[in-house]
Amino acid sequence: MFGLSELAVILVVVIVVLAVKKGPDLARSAGKSARILKAEKRAATETAEPGAPRVVEGEVVPPEGPPRG
Secondary structure, three states: OOOHHHHHHHHHHHHHHHHHHHHHHHHHHHHHHHHHHHHHHHHHHHHOOOOOOOOOOOOOOOOOOOOOO
């Protein structure tokens, strides 16, 4: 049957074939993610003053519970 070295060669060939097919897509998505993170970091540092607390605007949701009064 197959020995350990033959199985290792087959495994390496399968990994190389899959890497060739999926490699460009993975590299493209990693590049997009890096650009998004860089832009978000730049936007956060431009709007924030050093030492100032950061305020995130949103809607106020009243707490759930029995009505008061």
